Amino acid sequence: xxxxxxxxxxxxxxxxxxxxxxxxxxxxxxxxxxxxxxxxxxxxxxxxxxxxxxxxxxxxxxxxxxxxxxxxxxxxxxxxxxxxxxxxxxxxxxxxxxxxxxxxxxxxxxxxxxxxxxxxxxxxxxxxxxxxxxxxxxxxxxxxxxxxxxxxxxxxxxxxxxxxxxxxxxxxxxxxxxxxxxxxxxxxxxxxxxxxxxxxxxxxxxxxxxxxxxxxxxx
Numbered sequence: 666x667x668x669x670x671x672x673x674x675x676x677x678x679x680x681x682x683x684x685x686x687x688x689x690x691x692x693x694x695x696x697x698x699x700x701x702x703x704x705x706x707x708x709x710x711x712x713x714x715x716x717x718x719x720x721x722x723x724x725x726x727x728x729x730x731x732x733x734x735x736x737x738x739x740x741x742x743x744x745x746x747x748x749x750x751x752x753x754x755x756x757x758x759x760x761x762x763x764x765x766x767x768x769x770x771x772x773x774x775x776x777x778x779x780x781x782x783x784x785x786x787x788x789x790x791x792x793x794x795x796x797x798x799x800x801x802x803x804x805x806x807x808x809x810x811x812x813x814x815x816x817x818x819x820x821x822x823x824x825x826x827x828x829x830x831x832x833x834x835x836x837x838x839x840x841x842x843x844x845x846x847x848x849x850x851x852x853x854x855x856x857x858x859x860x861x862x863x864x865x866x867x868x869x870x871x872x873x874x875x876x877x878x879x880x881x882x883x884x
Contacts, residue, residue: 669709677722775813
């Protein structure tokens with residue numbers, strides 16, 4: 666066992682498990698006085714005549730700094746995306762990261778489940794949109810709705826599907842909802858379903874039939 670060397674101000678545990686804090690030192694062999702008013706020598710031995718006493722101090726007690734319980738309340742401003750609270754020494758540091766301001770062309774979703782392509786911000790609770798898909802499945806173009814947050818790709822997909830079914834598409838370069846011409850729809854279907862090989866007239870007739878069934882199924 667490590668030999669003790671008592672110091673004033675430190676706390677030690679006795680052989681019987683009691684904790685004793687050394688509060689002062691006097692001019693004596695038993696120079697170290699504890700908060701229990703008992704005396705010990707520098708190695709922690711109790712002044713009793715016994716060679717080994719249950720009151721001997723045998724190990725130092727690691728003191729844990731008591732941190733007072735505190736509670737901090739603060740208002741979170743509108744538009745804040747993330748709040749980080751960190752204790753640095755005796756200070757509490759709060760970092761607020763503002764959310765990214767949505768811009769025209771962003772796909773949004775509001776608390777009612779409506780997905781829309783943002784056109785402009787009218788106010789805190791109202792957005793104008795290029796295209797809007799309501800929770801009911803109704804597609805609307807160029808109107809206003811309740812403001813929302815940026816939508817995830819999964820949340821935005823129903824809007825793209827609804828536009829395509831309606832024969833429309835979103836052009837992010839021109840910032841417009843465009844009509845898809847029949848020739849564009851045929852070209853897109855051909856690229857997705859046919860290989861780049863030679864076809865006879867009979868095969869072309871069958872392909873047209875397949876495409877018409879596909880179009881009928883989209884309605």
